[in-house]
Amino acid sequence: MNVKSSQQRRAYQPWEDAEAKPFIEFRNVTKRYGAVTAVDNLSLSIYEREFFALLGPSGCGKTTLMRMLAGFEQITEGAVYLAGEDLSSTPPYQRPVNMMFQSYALFPHMNVEKNIAFGLKQEGMPKAEIADRVAEMLSLVKMQDFASRKPDQLSGGQRQRVALARSLAKQPKLLLLDEPLGALDRKLREETQFELVDLQESLGITFMIVTHDQEEAMTVADRIAVMEHGKIVQVDPPIQMYERPNNRYVADFLGNINLVEATIDKISNDQVTLATPSGNVLKVNHTGSGSTGDKVWMAARPEKLLIGLQKPGEENCLPGEVWDIAYLGDLTIYKVKLDSGDFAKVSVLNRTVAETRDITWEDQVWLSFEPDAALVLAS
Amino acid sequence: MKRVLQSIAARSTIWVPYFWLLLLFLAPFLMVVKLSVSEPAIAQPPYLPAMDFWDGPPGWWEDIRQFSISNYIFIMEDSLYWKSYLSSLRIAIIATSLTLLIGYPLAYGMARAPRAWRPTLLMLVILPFWTSFLIRVYAWIGILKKEGLLNQFLLWLGVIGEPLTILNTNIAVYIGIVYSYLPFMVLPLYANLEKQDVSLLEAANDLGCTNRQAFWKVTWPLSLPGVIAGCFLVFIPTVGEFVIPSLLGGSDTLMIGRTLYDEFFQNRDWPVSSAVAVILLLILIVPIMLFQRSEGRAKEREQ
Numbered sequence: 001m002n003v004k005s006s007q008q009r010r011a012y013q014p015w016e017d018a019e020a021k022p023f024i025e026f027r028n029v030t031k032r033y034g035a036v037t038a039v040d041n042l043s044l045s046i047y048e049r050e051f052f053a054l055l056g057p058s059g060c061g062k063t064t065l066m067r068m069l070a071g072f073e074q075i076t077e078g079a080v081y082l083a084g085e086d087l088s089s090t091p092p093y094q095r096p097v098n099m100m101f102q103s104y105a106l107f108p109h110m111n112v113e114k115n116i117a118f119g120l121k122q123e124g125m126p127k128a129e130i131a132d133r134v135a136e137m138l139s140l141v142k143m144q145d146f147a148s149r150k151p152d153q154l155s156g157g158q159r160q161r162v163a164l165a166r167s168l169a170k171q172p173k174l175l176l177l178d179e180p181l182g183a184l185d186r187k188l189r190e191e192t193q194f195e196l197v198d199l200q201e202s203l204g205i206t207f208m209i210v211t212h213d214q215e216e217a218m219t220v221a222d223r224i225a226v227m228e229h230g231k232i233v234q235v236d237p238p239i240q241m242y243e244r245p246n247n248r249y250v251a252d253f254l255g256n257i258n259l260v261e262a263t264i265d266k267i268s269n270d271q272v273t274l275a276t277p278s279g280n281v282l283k284v285n286h287t288g289s290g291s292t293g294d295k296v297w298m299a300a301r302p303e304k305l306l307i308g309l310q311k312p313g314e315e316n317c318l319p320g321e322v323w324d325i326a327y328l329g330d331l332t333i334y335k336v337k338l339d340s341g342d343f344a345k346v347s348v349l350n351r352t353v354a355e356t357r358d359i360t361w362e363d364q365v366w367l368s369f370e371p372d373a374a375l376v377l378a379s
Numbered sequence: 380m381k382r383v384l385q386s387i388a389a390r391s392t393i394w395v396p397y398f399w400l401l402l403l404f405l406a407p408f409l410m411v412v413k414l415s416v417s418e419p420a421i422a423q424p425p426y427l428p429a430m431d432f433w434d435g436p437p438g439w440w441e442d443i444r445q446f447s448i449s450n451y452i453f454i455m456e457d458s459l460y461w462k463s464y465l466s467s468l469r470i471a472i473i474a475t476s477l478t479l480l481i482g483y484p485l486a487y488g489m490a491r492a493p494r495a496w497r498p499t500l501l502m503l504v505i506l507p508f509w510t511s512f513l514i515r516v517y518a519w520i521g522i523l524k525k526e527g528l529l530n531q532f533l534l535w536l537g538v539i540g541e542p543l544t545i546l547n548t549n550i551a552v553y554i555g556i557v558y559s560y561l562p563f564m565v566l567p568l569y570a571n572l573e574k575q576d577v578s579l580l581e582a583a584n585d586l587g588c589t590n591r592q593a594f595w596k597v598t599w600p601l602s603l604p605g606v607i608a609g610c611f612l613v614f615i616p617t618v619g620e621f622v623i624p625s626l627l628g629g630s631d632t633l634m635i636g637r638t639l640y641d642e643f644f645q646n647r648d649w650p651v652s653s654a655v656a657v658i659l660l661l662i663l664i665v666p667i668m669l670f671q672r673s674e675g676r677a678k679e680r681e682q
Contacts, residue, residue: 072581091584091589092584093589094587097585107579119586119587170586
């Protein structure tokens with residue numbers, strides 16, 4: 001098995017390489033259920049050894065897209081290619097693809113060992129080899145001591161591990177994970193996310209995960225596709241996705257973002273000057289799209305805003321009143337009512353041990369930001 | 380004090396089913412057992428000893444001393460009885476298998492039907508119960524007899540040249556049993572199959588099973604509790620079935636229920652027919668008890 005070092009991993013960006021051949025390719029894929037279009041003329045390329053996440057709210061078509069790869073959904077129009085081959089006429093049981101189900105779908109009448117061996121037996125692998133592979137899989141997911149237990153004698157986390165081992169046992173070229181951690185509690189989920197990443201790196205298998213949890217997607221994935229209404233809105237690595245969202249939907253779906261309505265006043269090489277209706281001047285180092293006079297949204301993440309009682313300068317300042325304060329321990333979140341009537345959130349890292357903070361309810365405050373801390377999004 | 384009363388009340392709810400069993404199963408059964416060790420007599424009631432409750436313990440003892448197992452010996456020695464038992468078991472086994480063969484696909488289809496249809500389909504299975512069992516069996520006479528609907532239909536189709544003799548044969552008995560007991564097979568199977576997680580089949584598919592293989596490796600083993608429950612529900616009443624063989628069966632259809640009836644009403648030999656009933660009960664109960672014990676042990680071994 002191919003072990004990538006973390007150095008190699010950082011450089012692994014096949015989507016940047018024009019020469020790289022996609023491992024999975026959706027070409028103009030459409031899926032309709034009667035009058036409902038679940039996937040709408042969608043094209044997408046995924047590369048070998050990538051950890052790819054499909055992210056979106058429920059009903060956005062992400063699960064349908066994944067089930068097409070497994071072969072559980074017939075494609076209405078278009079085609080899916082795996083390693084250059086059209087998958088349309090390959091039944092699920094002949095695809096080099098395995099899936100880990102959201103419900104785990106462990107066979108309740110078989111013990112852990114038999115569950116893991118199921119696919120191998122089906123393949124006709126010799127018994128001795130099956131035993132070796134099962135042992136290998138059990139140690140991979142650290143479940144050696146539970147080989148003879150039945151699924152109903154396992155905890156949720158243990159079941160999740162068995163399901164993972166079973167789906168990896170056949171050494172698929174592509175592993176599909178359908179909300180694999182949805183049933184686990186928060187702590188366990190966070191631990192397992194990192195384990196999944198390590199596992200994927202050490203096995204060198206392409207992973208595709210479906211999730212509605214943006215943190216999960218950002219933790220595990222090399223690239224994320226955000227979906228809405230059967231279409232892909234943006235495909236990018238987590239950093240670009242978070243820092244440079246293409247539009248309001250993505251910006252809002254991944255984390256929190258504050259939006260301020262403004263008009264483009266001037267566009268220079270790398271800076272846009274905006275004017276808010278109440279006359280504040282905002283300078284942003286992100287041209288986005290649009291021309292002078294357009295109405296746009298100035299967008300800034302809560303952690304990129306500064307909050308203070310004094311006006312820090314002439315530009316990039318917005319006055320407001322503290323409406324609400326949420327103390328989260330590591331962060332304090334201020335909800336500020338701007339003079340436009342909109343609310344903005346500012347998160348401040350609590351750097352000192354203090355029982356009271358300077359800023360309190362109903363204070364008149366100033367929000368400010370650096371020109372490279374905000375974005376311009378089309379209206 | 381209140382607590383004590385409450386705990387008595389709580390326990391009494393557990394005792395209700397036991398009391399029910401005692402009153403409606405054990406007491407009649409003991410009466411039958413007692414009858415089976417009595418002697419037939421031309422009297423009212425037609426057996427001795429009559430056992431009068433008002434005789435008191437000495438009188439009861441006198442009666443008990445008259446008990447004998449001669450009826451059982453008589454049954455063992457006369458080939459009619461064990462032939463009836465064997466024939467009943469054979470017919471019940473074949474009929475149960477046929478019911479399973481028809482009931483399983485039916486239940487499977489129902490469980491996989493669109494959710495909105497399922498209550499209607501279930502209703503259709505239960506619907507025949509709304510008509511008297513006896514009337515439904517009589518209706519089969521009209522269908523199966525020489526000039527009946529089935530023969531007329533087959534003649535009209537041209538499949539057969541002359542009417543078939545179905546009524547008063549074992550085939551008619553099988554048809555009658557399968558028809559009458561099908562719901563008892565379908566309902567437990569449906570309850571089991573409907574609960575099964577469809578994603579298990581997808582998982583089997585995903586791991587290399589064709590749909591057929593997935594059925595035999597996943598659906599079938601998981602449905603075994605339903606299969607066993609359905610088979611018991613059909614098999615047990617079928618062994619002692621009386622109405623269907625006497626209405627649809629021929630003179631050569633030997634079933635213990637009929638033998639018992641004849642013994643009771645034709646020969647007026649209550650003690651022998653009671654002995655027949657006791658042996659029937661043992662034949663049915665012993666295998667079930669053994670089965671349940673082995674099941675219980677298998678479960679213990681797993682844990």
